[in-house]
Amino acid sequence: MTTRKLRVILCLLALTVGGIALLRGLALPFDEHKMHYPQLPNVQEGIGFGVRASVNAIGAPCYLADDWQCTESGAVTNLHFWGSWLDGAAVQIDTFEVAIAEKSGWGGIGAILWHRFFPISEVTVTGPLPSAGTLGWYAPPTVFSALHHNGGYWEYEIDDIADPFEQTEGEEYWLIISAHLILNPNWTVAWGWQNTEVEHFGSPAMFSPQLDGGWELIPAPPGFGEPVNLAFVITGEEDGKPCCIHVDKKVSADGGDTWEDHVALDATGEVRYLIVVTNGCEQVLSDIEIKDHTHICIAYIGGSHPLSSSSTPVDNIWHLSNPLLPGESVEITYTALSSCPGTGNTYYNTAYVQAECADGSIVTAHDSASIVGLPTTTLYWGDRNVATIHRCDVADCAGTVEDIVTAAMGLASVVGVAVDDLSGTLYWADENLSSIQRCDMGDCAGTLETLITGNIDPHDIELDTAAGKMYFADSVFGICRANLDGSNIELLVPTGVLDGIALDLPAGKIYWVEPANGMLRRAGLDGSNVEDIPVPNVSLPSGIALHAPSSLLFWTDVGTLMVRGCVIGNCAGTVHGFLSPDAPSRLALDVFNNKVYWSANGKIYRATIGGSGVEVFIDWADMPTDVEIVQ
Helix, strand or coil: CHHHHHHHHHHHHCHHHHHHHHHHHCCCCCCCECECCCECECCECCCCEEEECECCCCCCCCEEEEEEEECCCEEEEEEEEEEEEHHHCCCCEEEEEEEEEEECCCCCEEEEEEEEEEEHHHCEEEEEECCECCEEEEECCCEEEEEEECCCEEEEEECCCCCCEEECCCCEEEEEEEEEECCCCCCCCCEEEEEECCCCCCCCCEEECECCECCEECCCCCCCCCCCCECEEEEEECCCCCCCCEEEEEEECCCCCCCECEEEECCCEEEEEEEEEECCCCCCEEEEEEEEECCCCEEEEEECCCCCCCCECCEEEEEECCCECCCCEEEEEEEEEECCCCCCCEEEEEEEEEEEECCCCEEEEEEEEEEEECCCCEEEEEECCCCEEEEEEHHHHHHHCEEEECHHHCCCCEEEEEEECCCCEEEEEECCCCEEEEEECCCHHHHCEEEEECCCCEEEEEEEHHHCEEEEEECCCEEEEEECCCCCCEEEEECCCCCCEEEECCCCEEEEEEHHHCEEEEEECCCCCCEECCCCCCCCEEEEEEEHHHCEEEEEECCCCEEEEEECCCCCCCCEEEECCCCCCCEEEECCCCEEEEEECCEEEEEECCCCCCEEEECCCCCEEEEEEEC
């Protein structure tokens, strides 16, 4: 282990001397590899970059996958891979989630064959290692910076994998990796899987916001002709261990009818777990102990086997009194109550098993299953013609749609909507009434109040609830600000006809579009430092939305029928766009679910943030104007 690690470091450090050609000329330190060839990391300035592969970092969850061909049948007991960090700022990794999938006939990702969670304590981490210059960062499909940080890169080794995947010579598979980080909610960090410097093999790497579907090819970054491939090495050992133990852990959200490695819960409630321990080798196993480590928000209720007295609130422990003969298995099932919050975080439970072999040696194995508490994603939209503000749960919009404010309550022509979800307050701009109004969503008919009215022409509204402020775009005066109760109105930026606005509160910026001028602009929250955003080919912009943690800025362009986006700070070079079937108006980002929604010609559309899967989400709207996503 130590010798191999030293050889890896020396080989990679040699990059700074002779570049890629020298690395390819060296004898590779992975003589025991069991794949087509080792895919070593690219750490050269301008062409080496990390590709975001973090479940719970900024932006939507992101899993990455790259393929390999098995060159020798047997167990995959050792895995090397390399990574780097957004801005070079490393934080603590809690767990690596690793899966292996079959390769479909067309080269895509098929069924998941093997899925494990590896706590960072079981991973050998080496780094930071020096790179040969400034490394880049890529958050597919649109966010790319070739020269991003000088923070170096890291090597990760998972060795002596218990209950490993058995690969077959000649077969091709997909390796899937994502990191679960220990984060402060205010940190804007992410871990990325490093790209490789070797020639392209098989299919290009893929990305998805979820493990079990939604996979898309990672586009080649701007200026790169080759597809993206990732840095990893598959190694292993031959079959024939005289003594071993295997454990497989599953979770069920339907009472045990179906068992999965990972389930998503829309609400707290009961879940079932299954642990299967198997003697897969030749010797009898005895003194078997199973320790199931659970998250603090998952409480044991009861199960098929009595717990040991040594169990704790987070460690369910069983001691099996009977030996396990070769080929035999034992199953343990239990029910637990999940109170894990719906924040989109993954909560994993790991079963550790230990047994004594007939020859006196000790064998161990572990496996994990996980749940994720899904946040409810609510879509709000205003409908100008029927003078109504609607909302629905995007998981079942037709079945959950509600009319929050209607013409009968005094609404005339809504053009802008903003939601204070914590207080349950809805704000909107009414074009015909020349007013800004609000209500308590629990009783809009009884609490509706007019905050600002008179000689104004409001078009959009955004909130800074922490500061007690609202911002609105007014085509009579310009960009304005007021207290949430409508008092203390300030004119921040006198300007012409306006439409959509958006706030980047962490950066202290307000963004807006000026349709008549074909411009996107921004200023400080106090109206200072007004500047044009240098975006090419803007025609008639309408709506604008941003997601500050992932630095994504999106807008609609009625003149080109496009929904477009860029990375804040680099909009001149990273513009991405796709066609809307109808003239697009306002839009909203759902980064957690990798979606963008927009209103257009009596419909509300949605697509992935990358622009694929454009579909009509609501086709029964009359004249939808503003759209908002709340989680």
